[in-house]
Amino acid sequence: MPAVIDPAKCNGCELCDLYCPVDVIHMEGKVAVVRYPDECWHCGACRLECARDAVTFEFSRAMLSV
Amino acid sequence: MSDRKVHEVDTDVAIIGGGTAGLNSAMAAAEAGCRVLIVDKANIVHSGAIAGGIDHFVAYLGTGPSWDTREAYLGYVGRVARGAADLDVHDAVYCDELDAALARTEKIGVSLRQPDGKIFRTQAMGQPGPYFINFDGKHLKPKMAMEVKRRKCEILNRVQVTNIYLHDGELAGFTGYDIRTGDFYRIRAKAVVIATGNTNRMFNAQIGNPFNLWYCPANTGDLHRAAFDAGVALANMEYVRMTIVPKGFSAPGFNAFFGMGARLVNSLREPFMKNYHEMADKAPRNFMVWGALQELKEGRGPIYMDCRHLKPKELEHLFFTLGIDKDTLPEFLLAKGYAKEEAMIEMTVSEPMQARPSELCGSGIRIDRHCASNVPGIYAAGDASDQMGCLHMAMAGGFAAGKHAAAYAKKIAHLRPLDTHAMAEEEARVFRPLERRSGITYREFENIVRIICTDHFGPVKTELSLTGALEKLDRLDTARDELKADNMHELMRAHEALNIHQVSKISARAALERRESRFHPYQYRADFPQTDDANYCGLMVIQKQPDGAVTTRLDKLKYAA
Numbered sequence: 247m248p249a250v251i252d253p254a255k256c257n258g259c260e261l262c263d264l265y266c267p268v269d270v271i272h273m274e275g276k277v278a279v280v281r282y283p284d285e286c287w288h289c290g291a292c293r294l295e296c297a298r299d300a301v302t303f304e305f306s307r308a309m310l311s312v
Numbered sequence: 313m314s315d316r317k318v319h320e321v322d323t324d325v326a327i328i329g330g331g332t333a334g335l336n337s338a339m340a341a342a343e344a345g346c347r348v349l350i351v352d353k354a355n356i357v358h359s360g361a362i363a364g365g366i367d368h369f370v371a372y373l374g375t376g377p378s379w380d381t382r383e384a385y386l387g388y389v390g391r392v393a394r395g396a397a398d399l400d401v402h403d404a405v406y407c408d409e410l411d412a413a414l415a416r417t418e419k420i421g422v423s424l425r426q427p428d429g430k431i432f433r434t435q436a437m438g439q440p441g442p443y444f445i446n447f448d449g450k451h452l453k454p455k456m457a458m459e460v461k462r463r464k465c466e467i468l469n470r471v472q473v474t475n476i477y478l479h480d481g482e483l484a485g486f487t488g489y490d491i492r493t494g495d496f497y498r499i500r501a502k503a504v505v506i507a508t509g510n511t512n513r514m515f516n517a518q519i520g521n522p523f524n525l526w527y528c529p530a531n532t533g534d535l536h537r538a539a540f541d542a543g544v545a546l547a548n549m550e551y552v553r554m555t556i557v558p559k560g561f562s563a564p565g566f567n568a569f570f571g572m573g574a575r576l577v578n579s580l581r582e583p584f585m586k587n588y589h590e591m592a593d594k595a596p597r598n599f600m601v602w603g604a605l606q607e608l609k610e611g612r613g614p615i616y617m618d619c620r621h622l623k624p625k626e627l628e629h630l631f632f633t634l635g636i637d638k639d640t641l642p643e644f645l646l647a648k649g650y651a652k653e654e655a656m657i658e659m660t661v662s663e664p665m666q667a668r669p670s671e672l673c674g675s676g677i678r679i680d681r682h683c684a685s686n687v688p689g690i691y692a693a694g695d696a697s698d699q700m701g702c703l704h705m706a707m708a709g710g711f712a713a714g715k716h717a718a719a720y721a722k723k724i725a726h727l728r729p730l731d732t733h734a735m736a737e738e739e740a741r742v743f744r745p746l747e748r749r750s751g752i753t754y755r756e757f758e759n760i761v762r763i764i765c766t767d768h769f770g771p772v773k774t775e776l777s778l779t780g781a782l783e784k785l786d787r788l789d790t791a792r793d794e795l796k797a798d799n800m801h802e803l804m805r806a807h808e809a810l811n812i813h814q815v816s817k818i819s820a821r822a823a824l825e826r827r828e829s830r831f832h833p834y835q836y837r838a839d840f841p842q843t844d845d846a847n848y849c850g851l852m853v854i855q856k857q858p859d860g861a862v863t864t865r866l867d868k869l870k871y872a873a
Contacts, residue, residue: 289364290639308519309560
């Protein structure tokens with residue numbers, strides 16, 4: 247898993263959805279969701295823009311294990 | 313889809329691709345008094361290669377030493393990018409613009425200095441002196457986006473450009489669609505600057521994920537393909553670029569590691585780069601990749617980035633810089649169990665990509681001193697051009713391209729017409745994958761392209777491997793009409809996959825025509841392993857003629873002895 251958004255912290259501001267350069271984050275209702283996690287570039291743009299510290303990064307088992 | 317909105321937009325200068333080069337082009341065209349429209353597939357605040365930050369700016373500063381001059385810099389370009397960099401273009405698009413580019417960076421609010429107010433420079437990649445200004449460019453992209461808004465440029469975010477149209481051999485405009493709403497755009501412009509970067513996702517990547525890439529995976533050669541189809545000549549397309557990345561995560565960091573004095577060692581704990589280049593770990597990038605590939609091939613892998621000899625202060629700076637260039641890299645290294653102290657970080661050779669063979673040139677639209685292509689009205693900048701690459705050239709040369717496009721636009725009295733029939737045909741073509749109930753997905757299609765490219769020229773190639781690749785890639789044409797998309801995101805990816813497929817053919821064809829090796833392993837012909845300056849010191853230019861035939865020619869380049 248790459249960018250992970252905590253729905254409890256997300257305030258629905260849409261900035262991560264707006265600024266993701268690879269279109270992987272989409273709003274679902276009032277919460278941002280990482281809809282295409284396998285297409286995340288791990289650039290951190292979503293986290294840089296999040297004022298609520300709702301975004302963290304989890305690297306896949308393969309990335310960390312090889 | 314009868315409720316689809318169609319927008320007709322007119323402008324003086326259109327910028328396709330709002331990355332570093334594109335935004336600098338926009339600033340220049342706006343400064344010249346033109347109406348400017350920026351079209352980007354993502355959002356210009358965080359799009360393109362430096363979406364998450366950038367940490368180095370290559371520059372000579374004229375501080376006194378003999379290496380710190382324009383002449384020394386051009387000499388370095390001629391040595392390191394021989395056969396790919398056109399020094400005449402370089403002189404105009406980079407050297408003439410450098411001072412202004414440095415000043416502009418500072419003016420929009422990004423300091424090139426360290427917190428103590430001093431310029432800190434490091435040396436790597438064959439440089440004769442420390443040309444890398446280390447700086448905190450974490451917010452450079454958002455600041456540039458603010459600047460183009462301040463200069464009243466119009467912006468169309470989330471619009472993927474699908475084709476370029478000419479009228480009587482000159483630019484008329486282009487089409488695109490909103491990747492979320494599906495709105496269709498017919499855009500007329502007097503001039504256009506293409507600045508859409510290189511082509512990624514063409515070769516297999518680490519851990520089998522095509523988005524785990526050094527460069528931005530949204531850059532998929534969309535405009536290389538569209539420009540090529542419109543008759544625009546491309547050059548340096550045969551090169552397959554690679555770098556050294558952390559094992560598991562294809563993140564940038566090369567400049568930072570080697571600039572700070574880190575060393576590559578093999579599994580015998582031996583530094584090995586001295587066996588491949590006299591400058592050892594300060595050698596140009598392609599030699600580093602070549603050395604690493606040989607060590608891995610000969611069974612002395614894995615390879616490691618040895619940072620153990622660096623002083624605590626140097627390590628502190630290194631890890632800070634790594635996070636500037638790739639926001640998530642420091643935490644990845646920590647998650648893998650690496651501490652700053654005693655760091656021996658396992659590395660590997662990255663995925664290949666269609667891109668420039670050196671930081672000192674580009675790979676794409678053939679440009680002249682005025683950043684103009686062979687088609688009147690079409691200009692190019694940054695990685696999408698054959699002569700610009702890296703931040704320093706995107707900042708400096710991007711601005712140059714915008715200036716020249718604006719000067720051209722001012723001479724054009726009327727916008728040229730877009731053919732109504734062609735517009736209707738393109739709209740139907742673009743959205744057709746949404747109408748298919750069954751067919752091949754972008755993932756499957758793209759994966760086939762990747763396997764072919766990796767097996768046949770990723771990176772080693774021969775005449776047989778390349779002709780075999782072209783046969784397979786041509787056979788895949790039938791699947792192009794079977795791509796299906798279930799939503800707008802998949803539609804965008806489907807078009808990206810189609811473009812990657814076409815660029816891979818262009819790259820293979822250009823590589824076939826260059827019967828020599830250059831920038832090993834970026835153009836490594838196993839059947840012609842030597843560099844042949846007598847016959848191939850120049851640009852392989854590839855172009856689609858009006859009758860559809862693809863032709864190549866070699867534009868020879870001259871360098872001082």
